[in-house]
Amino acid sequence: MKISIIDIGSNTIKLVIYEVRKDNSFIGVHQESTKVKLGEALAYSDSLNEQSMLKSINVLLQYRDIAKLEAANKVLCVGTSAVREARNGQYFIDQVLKKTGFGIRVLNGEEEAYYSYLGASMMTCIPNGLFFDLGGGSLELVYTEDFNVKKAEALPLGALRLSRTFANKDGSFSKKNCDNMTQRILDTLPTKKNYGIGIDTLLVGAGGTLRALGRYDQKHSGFPFEKIHNYRLTLNTIDSLRKDFSSLKPSEISSRWSFDSTRVETVVAGIHVIHSIMKKFDFEEVIISGYGIREGILASFIQNPNTLENHNIERLEKQIAKIVPYHSHKHDISNFGLDDMARDMIYYRLLKEREVEILSYALYTLSRLPETNKLYSLFYRILDEDYPHLTHREQVILALSILYSKKIRTAEELFYKYSHLLKPQNLKSVQKIAILLNLARIIIKTRSQIRIRLTVNQNMIFTIIPTQKSFPNNLLKQVIEKASKIFDIPVQYHIPDRINRLKTSDSIISIKPQT
Missing domain, CATH: 3.30.420.40 (ATPase, nucleotide binding domain)
Structure with missing residues (x-):
């Protein structure tokens, strides 16, 4: 449809x-x-x-x-x-x-704020956030705690409105114009105390001006991907752009920088709004959302077509409380029956929590995408996806991990190609996630259960409980050998005979890392 x-x-x-x-x-x-x-x-x-x-x-x-x-x-x-x-x-x-x-x-102002937040939060999944959507006529602000909307309002601080109020006839701004506009913005914005903003709150923004600034920064910083969702802009970057643009005419901005015609007349006012939000609420960076009001309206309509027609804020709040947590958890590793394994790996410090998060997204991605041996196409297709929670660096690690699980040489070539986005230790993360993807493939396809424990001698023991008579023992042994090498510890795997209930004792196979 x-x-x-x-x-x-x-x-x-x-x-x-x-x-x-x-x-x-x-x-x-x-x-x-x-x-x-x-x-x-x-x-x-x-x-x-x-x-x-x-x-x-x-x-x-x-x-x-x-x-x-x-x-x-x-x-x-x-x-x-x-x-x-x-x-x-x-x-x-x-x-x-x-x-x-x-x-x-x-839409009334409150509805516009709610729909904008719903669209953005589905693909950022940040539980505690101050969200803003900067449009031409208004600025929507939504503050949330644990995905619950605490404040939502629309303010008369749109970029076009401010431009027409404070700019000269040629579209430029004098210093006095900028000072007066900034004062208007600061006077209109609420305070941190008004909203009760906590220290773990993140700033998320949407709107054409913010996305245009993100693309500009990517181009001038040599960012290798045309991907704006989840891109971060720092306060220093916004402040630098504010100083560079404020005294220029729209024609000068258009000739010097690659802003499209819909942005050049409003970008200065837009920068001042974004800068004022970050300064007044004490944020050092803003996360750009590639999603907003249109996606929020669509998600609401799909769940209940009557909400849009009935001006029902209470029903919209209930939709948000249902839709956003679902999108936040649909990638969880528990959906693949591997939550015990993940907890064990974190407990024994074999994986970090962020590595488990990337592993869960990798499993989710592989469950959705058709199988292919065209690995370069697969790599760039994964990078083109938008993932909640993940930074762009983590998304590159995700794509590399999937490729590493299929062909090591190709993944290593791409790792070094994009090494300026990565850290040297990220290669070890890629290797760990990749080998666990191969192990998970066996566990999921055979519908087995798995637990992990670490002995006092620092031996890792995998206990795998199959539910089928036919089990790929040789393939498992190969994966375990690679795991021993990557984790650099001896690994044992134990397969209790739950199928035939044999009276013979179960075997434990030990593998030591190769030196």
């Missing part, structure tokens, strides 16, 4: 068509974005101007054709701050319905 989401914002109108799979997961298959500046006039009046409304309707007619061409089964059309704040917003809604057939569902 295909579902189209049309997001009518203050600066741009966006269309994303999603393919919804049988398990209710989804992926974007078509995307459009058009700058219309629908909310531009609201900086100096209370109404949308006729020109921007006509342009918006023409864009929506194009999007209607695209949705039909792509055979979308359903189109959801939402409006945000520009439509809800304008005195003639209802007139615009009526004209859109008359000329395009689209019924616009106007």
Whole structure:
């Protein structure tokens, strides 16, 4: 099934068509974005101007054709701050319905914040976070503790709104303009005390300006992947960009840096908002989410189509409480029956918790992707996936671990190719995770159970309890030999005869690491 989401914002109108799979997961298959500046006039009046409304309707007619061409089964059309704040917003809604057939569902500020948070949190899965979505007309803020929303609000701090209020006619900002704008932002933002923000809170951001800044930083720092989700920007980087851009005209920003036309006029104001959030709430970095309001609306609609229509915040809160924890735990190693093994490995300090996390994502990835011997294609396909919790370095380790479990030489070549992203000790992590993937493959396919313990002599003993008569003993022995070498300790494996209930004693096979 295909579902189209049309997001009518203050600066741009966006269309994303999603393919919804049988398990209710989804992926974007078509995307459009058009700058219309629908909310531009609201900086100096209370109404949308006729020109921007006509342009918006023409864009929506194009999007209607695209949705039909792509055979979308359903189109959801939402409006945000520009439509809800304008005195003639209802007139615009009526004209859109008359000329395009689209019924616009106007979100109030709280709903916009909730949907934006839902979309971002599904793919970041950060339990304690301050989330923001910076749009053209408004800034949404959501504070959560253990995935429970504590505060949610929309503030009149959109990048287009601030640009039209404080910029000169040519789009540039004087120092006085910037100082006045910064003061407005700081006065409007709540305080840490207002929200009760804890020390373990992380800052997560969404919106076109933040993603554009992330891509700019990646390009100029030599980052090797075009991947923005989960990318980190430091306060120092944001501060440096703020100083570089603040005195420039949009035309100068466009000629010197590779920002698209929808961003050059609002990027300065956007940087000042992001910088003010980080300074006022004492954050040293912001995690960029590649997901936001459109994904939140879609996830909510898939679970219950009535929530969007009924303006029901209570129901939306319940959806968030159900959807976000599910996405946070769907990759857990317990889903593969290997939680005992993972706990044992951590307890005996054979693996670190982050290595177990990467192992669980590797198992999840292998369970979803079709088997292939095209390893380079597999490597880059894994890097193209978006994983909650994992940094970009950890995602490279994940991809390398899967390749190492299949062909060591290829994985080592890629490790050294991307060594500037990695640390030398990461190779050992790759090797450990890879050999455990091979062991897990045997355990899962034979539906066996496994426990691990470390003896007083520092020997590692695998106890494997098969549930089938046929068991790949030779393959297991090969994996255990490699494990002994990688972990650099003697390894024993013990297979109790639970199938035939033989009276003979069970054998324990010992393997020592090769020197």
